[in-house]
Every structure is written in structure tokens, then in C-alpha cells.
Amino acid sequence: MGLSTALEIGKTGLTIYRVATEVTGENIANVNTAGYSRQRVVFQTAPPTTANGFPLGTGVQISTVERYYDSFLQKQLVNAETTEGYDTKKFEILKQIEPAFNEIANDGLGTSLINFFGAWEDLSLNPTGTTERQVVFTRARTLVDDFHAASKCLTDAAATQNDSLVPLTAEINARLEDIAKLNGQIRYTEQSSGNANEIRDQRDQLVRELSGKIGITFTENSDGTTDVNFKDSGAALVVGSQFGAFSLTVNAGTGNYDVNITPVGGAAAVVAPVSGEMGAIVTLRDTTIPGYLNQVNSLATTIATQVNTQHALGFDLNGDAGEAMFTYTGAPNSAATLTINPALTSTNQIAASGSATLVGDNTNALLLAQLKSTSTMSGGTTTFNGFYTKLVSQIGLDVESSSNAVSQDAAFLKQLEALRESNSGVSLDEELTNLIKYQRSYQASAKLITTASDMLDIVLNMMR
Amino acid sequence: MRITANTSADNSLFYIQQGRAKLDKLAELIASGQNVNRPSDDPISTNMILGIADKLKTGDQYLSNIDKTKIQMQITGTALQGMYDTLKIARDLANSLVNGSTDTQTLNNAVSQFQTLKQQMIDYGNVRNGETYLFAGADSMTAPFSGTAPYYGGDETTLNINIADSSTIKLNIPGNQILTADTAVSQPYGSTNILEAFDNLITAVGANDVAGINAGAQALIAGAKQVNNAQTDIATRQIRLNSMEQMNSNNRNTLLTVVGDIQTVDYAKLGVELTQQQTAFNASLSATAKLTQMSLLDYIS
Numbered sequence: 001m002g003l004s005t006a007l008e009i010g011k012t013g014l015t016i017y018r019v020a021t022e023v024t025g026e027n028i029a030n031v032n033t034a035g036y037s038r039q040r041v042v043f044q045t046a047p048p049t050t051a052n053g054f055p056l057g058t059g060v061q062i063s064t065v066e067r068y069y070d071s072f073l074q075k076q077l078v079n080a081e082t083t084e085g086y087d088t089k090k091f092e093i094l095k096q097i098e099p100a101f102n103e104i105a106n107d108g109l110g111t112s113l114i115n116f117f118g119a120w121e122d123l124s125l126n127p128t129g130t131t132e133r134q135v136v137f138t139r140a141r142t143l144v145d146d147f148h149a150a151s152k153c154l155t156d157a158a159a160t161q162n163d164s165l166v167p168l169t170a171e172i173n174a175r176l177e178d179i180a181k182l183n184g185q186i187r188y189t190e191q192s193s194g195n196a197n198e199i200r201d202q203r204d205q206l207v208r209e210l211s212g213k214i215g216i217t218f219t220e221n222s223d224g225t226t227d228v229n230f231k232d233s234g235a236a237l238v239v240g241s242q243f244g245a246f247s248l249t250v251n252a253g254t255g256n257y258d259v260n261i262t263p264v265g266g267a268a269a270v271v272a273p274v275s276g277e278m279g280a281i282v283t284l285r286d287t288t289i290p291g292y293l294n295q296v297n298s299l300a301t302t303i304a305t306q307v308n309t310q311h312a313l314g315f316d317l318n319g320d321a322g323e324a325m326f327t328y329t330g331a332p333n334s335a336a337t338l339t340i341n342p343a344l345t346s347t348n349q350i351a352a353s354g355s356a357t358l359v360g361d362n363t364n365a366l367l368l369a370q371l372k373s374t375s376t377m378s379g380g381t382t383t384f385n386g387f388y389t390k391l392v393s394q395i396g397l398d399v400e401s402s403s404n405a406v407s408q409d410a411a412f413l414k415q416l417e418a419l420r421e422s423n424s425g426v427s428l429d430e431e432l433t434n435l436i437k438y439q440r441s442y443q444a445s446a447k448l449i450t451t452a453s454d455m456l457d458i459v460l461n462m463m464r
Numbered sequence: 465m466r467i468t469a470n471t472s473a474d475n476s477l478f479y480i481q482q483g484r485a486k487l488d489k490l491a492e493l494i495a496s497g498q499n500v501n502r503p504s505d506d507p508i509s510t511n512m513i514l515g516i517a518d519k520l521k522t523g524d525q526y527l528s529n530i531d532k533t534k535i536q537m538q539i540t541g542t543a544l545q546g547m548y549d550t551l552k553i554a555r556d557l558a559n560s561l562v563n564g565s566t567d568t569q570t571l572n573n574a575v576s577q578f579q580t581l582k583q584q585m586i587d588y589g590n591v592r593n594g595e596t597y598l599f600a601g602a603d604s605m606t607a608p609f610s611g612t613a614p615y616y617g618g619d620e621t622t623l624n625i626n627i628a629d630s631s632t633i634k635l636n637i638p639g640n641q642i643l644t645a646d647t648a649v650s651q652p653y654g655s656t657n658i659l660e661a662f663d664n665l666i667t668a669v670g671a672n673d674v675a676g677i678n679a680g681a682q683a684l685i686a687g688a689k690q691v692n693n694a695q696t697d698i699a700t701r702q703i704r705l706n707s708m709e710q711m712n713s714n715n716r717n718t719l720l721t722v723v724g725d726i727q728t729v730d731y732a733k734l735g736v737e738l739t740q741q742q743t744a745f746n747a748s749l750s751a752t753a754k755l756t757q758m759s760l761l762d763y764i765s
Contacts, residue, residue, distance in 0.1 A: 031469075031470065032470070095504075098502060098503060098504060099502075101503065102502050102503060103503075103514050104498075104500055104501060104510060104513060104514070105502065110514060110518065111521070114518060114521040114522065114525075115521075118521070118522075118525045118528075121525050121528075121529055122528070122529075124529075124623075124625060124626070125529060125532045125536075125625060125635070126532075126594065127604075127623075128595065128596065128605055129594070129595070129596075355602060357603075358601070358602035358603055358619055358621055359602070359603070360600065360603055360604030360621075361623070362602075362625075362635075363623075363624075366625070366626065369626060370626065372522070373522070373629050373630075385518045386515070386518075389511055389515055389518065390511070392503050392511075392514060393503060393507045393508070393510050393514070394507075396502070396504045396505075396506075396510050397504075397507035399502075399503065400504040400505075400506075403504060410478075414474070414475075414478050417474060418471055418474065419465075421468055421470055421471045421474065422465050422466045422467065422468070422471060423466070425468040425470050425471060426468060427466070427467075427469065428468075428469055428760070428761070429759065429760045430468075432760045432761060432764060433760065436764070
């Protein structure tokens with residue numbers, strides 16, 4: 001042990017604090033990088049020697065450069081992202097449907113229903129009136145148009161969601177592939193040269209992004225890799241550097257896409273996603289929107305049936321029995337296919353009379369008008385308008401509850417993000433303090449070298 | 465808990481966003497003047513608002529029905545008043561002849577007057593509202609009365625109109641129940657065939673048949689009473705129409721009040737909330753601006 005040891009300690013100090021400054025620089029540079037976890041240099045005393053007759057350290061060395069990471073928090077974030085992905089997508093879709101049923105701001109199907117039966121009221125006051133008959137026709141056409149609009153809005157929404165599965169599946173597959181690749185890089189890097197902190201951050205960020213799109217569970221392995229499974233079926237999506245894939249096949253029955261998963265080391269099978277963005281899309285496409293559509297179709301079917309039945313009991317201006325007023329093809333699509341019967345070509349064919357010989361009779365018009373206030377829907381418990389109002393309120397309730405869920409998710413996620421930021425986020429003030437600390441340490445190490453050098457000069461001068 | 469600059473920035477953004485959303489909502493409420501602008505604003509109230517809106521529209525339809533029916537009643541009433549006045553003239557003329565007359569000219573003039581008055585009665589019987597013959601029953605496209613027996617070519621259907629939920633009113637009076645009542649199946653006002661009475665009277669006067677003239681005069685008195693009964697019926701219906709109009713209007717006002725209570729915003733309350741929210745939002749912006757500027761960098765030379 002001599003002055004050279006002191007010089008060596010100074011040199012090591014310079015190297016170590018340069019590295020520490022680099023780590024601080026890395027933290028400062030990535031202060032705004034999504035998913036980045038701050039890193040710190042863990043210093044430790046270099047191995048001691050007993051050259052002086054007693055044990056004394058040989059300076060400082062870097063034990064490791066570690067990242068601040070909380071795996072429990074990551075799991076919570078992944079779960080929260082899945083819930084938020086589901087609720088947000090559901091809210092987005094429902095929010096697009098709501099305006100078509102916003103009877104508070106606009107006249108829609110509900111108003112058309114009232115107007116249609118109101119036209120029969122007017123006709124009952126003047127059963128032979130050409131104008132009143134024309135109004136019945138016009139109101140019927142408006143009613144049909146509004147049924148088409150409501151049906152189209154819902155079927156378009158379902159079709160749009162079905163189509164959106166294509167880019168979503170591609171996004172999910174890209175992330176699965178990226179996670180698997182990063183797993184491979186992490187394993188390779190850590191086997192050869194310590195912690196792959198940045199790559200782990202990137203991988204963990206991808207896992208979080210993936211969790212917003214589908215429900216997942218993940219396992220962190222001892223070799224640094226993370227295995228990912230599909231939460232809704234348990235299928236292995238990523239195992240080490242291997243990855244599975246989502247694919248879509250057209251269902252012959254519905255014409256919609258079935259979601260398939262080809263798991264790692266397995267064969268493709270149809271799955272039913274119920275969580276994450278994909279779960280929301282499939283649930284709304286297959287359950288929620290068809291539920292609304294069924295109600296619109298049920299309304300259209302019942303109105304057409306009731307009006308046609310009553311119309312057939314009446315007689316038109318020619319003394320003929322009333323033709324069916326509406327036609328539609330098949331109950332499942334009755335709202336979309338509802339039309340005015342093509343056989344009704346003249347206003348004279350409107351059957352307002354209850355008598356084949358008395359054109360001025362208004363009995364049938366009156367009975368048709370009274371259908372408005374007859375409880376014919378929901379097993380004879382509610383009127384046409386009551387049924388429709390219930391549907392509008394149901395949509396409003398669904399939008400409201402999903403909006404509340406999104407707000408709650410956002411607040412919860414914000415809290416988790418704050419916890420993550422607290423643990424893993426970069427504090428510039430902290431880094432600047434470290435920078436000054438390391439700078440001073442670097443300066444001190446340099447001073448140690450110059451001092452040792454001066455001392456060495458003294459020794460050398462003694463020998464001259 | 466360790467707080468970084470990004471924690472503060474994220475928090476600030478979150479609360480600024482929340483504040484902006486509240487301001488936006490308040491602005492919407494103030495601009496629209498309505499508490500509920502879409503079903504999701506308040507689904508329960510939406511159900512009530514739409515239910516009331518349906519009732520209001522239905523009530524408006526009933527009010528429209530009542531208005532149109534009142535017009536028809538007025539025309540019917542005017543025609544009946546005309547019939548009654550005509551019958552009074554005819555009755556007076558008949559009474560002036562019940563003792564007979566030797567003056568042929570007088571008798572001829574009387575015959576001519578009775579013929580004119582009879583035609584007047586027929587004209588009243590063929591009165592129209594638009595294209596509709598009011599006294600033709602359901603055969604309303606054709607003039608119901610003619611000058612020759614059996615006089616009435618219409619039918620005896622009474623048309624009904626909705627004036628409230630589960631409430632109807634008769635819209636017309638079949639003409640045979642007024643002018644040829646003895647041939648009517650239903651005889652709510654009397655059983656006198658007024659037009660036949662006119663013809664009998666014309667024959668009796670032409671023949672200076674005192675007994676016939678007397679009988680004719682009595683028939684005209686019975687006819688006038690018959691018409692008067694019909695007038696009373698129409699007046700009763702008009703009273704009921706007025707009553708139902710009042711009821712529908714009252715219902716309408718009540719429903720408007722209820723929907724107003726739900727829908728109409730309290731501007732004073734919103735004004736106070738807006739001020740509070742603006743203050744909070746400004747404070748939030750100010751705090752964010754100040755907080756995000758603070759850095760150790762400013763103190764490192």
C-alpha cells in the first residue's frame with residue numbers, strides 16, 4: 001500500500017462518479033419518457049486490503065445500477081388499464097349511439113309515433129278529407145324513415161365495432177411480438193452484462209398498453225422475462241421470446257368476426273373476450289347494441305301488426321277492406337325493412353270507415369288513433385310511446401353509468417400513476433442535487449489524485 | 465410520499481381538466497336553460513320528461529280535436545237555429561190559416577211561402593263543413609236531403625271523436641233524427657217528420673183544408689220542439705267540449721309546470737356556481753403556473 005493506491009482510489013472515484021453522472025444524465029433525459037423508471041447507482045466499498053497492517057478499503061465501486069420498480073404496482077396498473085380500456089371503449093360507443101335517441105333535444109321516433117296516431121285523430125274528424133288522408137300517409141312515411149334511422153344507427157354502430165376488431169387485433173399482435181422480442185433482448189443482455197433496465201421499462205410499458213386492449217395476467221420470471229396470458233381464457237400469449245397471435249374469422253351465422261387465439265405452442269381456437277377494449281367491443285357488438293335493436297324491432301313489429309290488423313278491419317273510400325299499411329321482411333330486421341305497403345297507392349285506400357258502404361264513417365280511424373294509448377307492448381303492460389321512452393331512458397342510463405365508471409377509472413388510474421411516479425418517476429430537483437453531489441465527489445477524487453501526485457513529487461524530489 | 469415535478473404536473477392537469485369539464489357543463493346548462501340536455505344527463509328525469517312530452521303532445525291533439533269539433537258544433541248549431549227560426553215562421557203562417565181563407569191569392573201565396581220555407585229547411589239539412597255534409601251521418605259525401613219523400617238519403621251513423629284518454633264525444637247529428645224523425649231508428653229528439661209536415665201543409669193549404677192546416681200547424685210546433693231538443697243536445701255537447709278543453713288546458717299547464725320544475729335551470733344558482741368554479745379554476749391555473757416554474761435549476765449557477 002502506497003501513494004499509488006491513493007492514486008488508484010482517486011482514479012476509481014473519477015470513473016465511478018463519471019458513471020454516476022451518466023446515470024443522472026439518463027434520468028434527466030428520460031424525465032418525460034412514458035414508462036421510464038428512474039435508476040440509481042448503488043455504490044459499495046471496494047474490497048479492503050491489509051497492506052497497512054489493518055484492513056482498509058481500496059476506494060469505491062459500483063455494485064449495480066438499479067431501477068425503481070414495484071411489481072405489485074405494475075399488476076395493479078395492468079388491472080386498472082384493463083378496466084379503464086373496457087369502460088372507456090364502452091362509453092365511446094354508447095356516446096355515439098345516444099344522439100340518435102336524444103328525444104329531449106330532437107324530434108325522433110317518439111315524436112313520429114305521436115304524430116302518426118295524431119294523423120288518425122285528424123282523419124277521424126274528417127274521414128273523407130283528402131288532406132287528412134295525405135297527412136296519414138306522410139306521417140306513416142316519417143315513422144318508417146325514423147325506424148330506418150334508428151335501426152341504421154344501431155346496425156352501423158355494431159358494424160363499425162366489428163370492423164374495428166381488425167386494426168385492434170393487428171395492434172395487439174404487434175405488441176405481443178414486441179414484448180416477446182424485448183423479453184429475448186432482456187434475457188440476452190442480463191445474461192451477459194447486468195440489468196437491462198431500459199428494455200425492462202419498455203417491455204413493462206408495452207404490457208401496460210396491451211392490458212388496456214385485452215385482459216391479461218403476467219408472470220415475471222427469474223431470467224428477467226415476463227410471460228403474458230389472456231385473462232379471459234388463460235391462453236399463453238407470450239412465453240419468453242415466443243408469442244401467440246390473435247386472428248379473426250368470419251362467423252357464417254352472424255357475419256361478424258369471431259376472435260381466435262393461437263397460443264404459444266397451441267392451435268387456434270375461438271375465444272370470447274369480455275375485458276379490455278376488445279371485450280367492450282365484442283360485448284357491445286353482440287349483446288348491448290343487439291339488445292337495443294331488438295327493442296326497436298319489437299316496437300316496429302308490434303306497430304305494424306296492430307295497425308295492419310286494425311286497418312284490415314276497416315274499409316277505404318272504394319268500399320274495399322283495408323290493405324295492410326306496413327310490410328316488413330322478418331321480425332329480426334323489422335325496423336330496417338319496414339315500408340309502406342306498395343299496394344297502397346292512393347289516399348283513397350286508407351281505411352278510415354268501419355262500413356263498406358259508408359265512406360264518411362270514422363269508426364276505424366278512431367280505433368286506429370286509439371292504438372296510441374293502448375297497452376300493447378311488453379306483454380300488454382305499456383304503450384308504444386311508453387316502451388320507446390323506456391328504451392331511451394335505458395340508453396341514457398347505460399351512457400351515464402359508463403361515464404361514471406370512466407370517471408372512477410380515471411381517478412383510480414391517476415392515483416396508481418401517482419404512486420408509480422412517486423416510486424419510479426424522475427425528480428429533476430433530486431437529479432440536480434445528485435448531479436452537484438457527484439460533481440463535487442468527482443472534484444474531490446481529482447483533488448485526491450493531484451494531492452497524491454504532489455506527495456509523489458515530494459518523495460521523488462527527496463531522491464534527487 | 466415522494467413527489468416529483470411530474471406528479472405535480474399530472475395532478476394539476478387532472479384537476480384543470482376536471483375544472484374545465486365543470487365549467488363546460490355549467491356553460492351548457494346556462495346556454496340551453498335546461499337541466500337535462502341528453503338522456504344520460506339524468507335517465508330517471510328523462511323518462512319523466514319524455515312521458516310528459518308524450519302527454520303534452522297527446523293533449524295538444526285532443527285540444528285540436530276539440531277546436532275542430534267546436535267549429536262543427538257551431539255550424540250545426542247555426543243550422544239548427546235556422547231550422548228553428550224557419551219553423552217558427554212556418555208555424556205562424558200556418559196559424560194565420562187555421563180558420564181557412566176564401567182568398568185564393570192568399571192561399572196561393574201561403575203555398576208558395578211554405579214551399580220556400582220547406583226548401584229552406586232542406587238547405588239547412590244539407591249544410592256542409594268543407595266537403596262534409598253535417599247531417600248526412602256517415603254518408604257525408606252526398607247531400608242527404610231532397611224535396612221528395614222519403615226526403616232523407618243519408619244514414620243514421622253517429623260519429624265519435626276522442627277528446628281525452630278513453631273519452632269521446634258525438635261529432636254529428638244524423639239529419640233524419642231532426643227532419644224525418646219518424647223514419648229514424650233512433651228518435652232522441654222526437655218523432656215528427658217535419659218535411660212531410662210541410663208537404664202535408666202545402667197540400668192542405670192548396671185545398672183550403674182547415675183540419676189539415678190545423679194538423680200541419682201542430683206538426684210544425686212538434687217539429688220546432690224537436691229541433692229545439694237537438695239544439696239543446698248540441699249546446700250540451702258544446703258545454704262538455706268547453707269543459708274538456710278547460711280540463712286539457714289545465715292538464716297541460718300542470719304538466720308544463722312539472723316539466724319546468726325538472727328542466728328549467730336556476731340561473732341564480734348557476735351564476736353562483738359559475739363564479740365559484742371560475743375562482744377555483746383560476747386558482748388552479750395560477751397555482752399550476754407558479755408551481756411548474758419552480759426548479760432547482762434557477763438556483764444553480
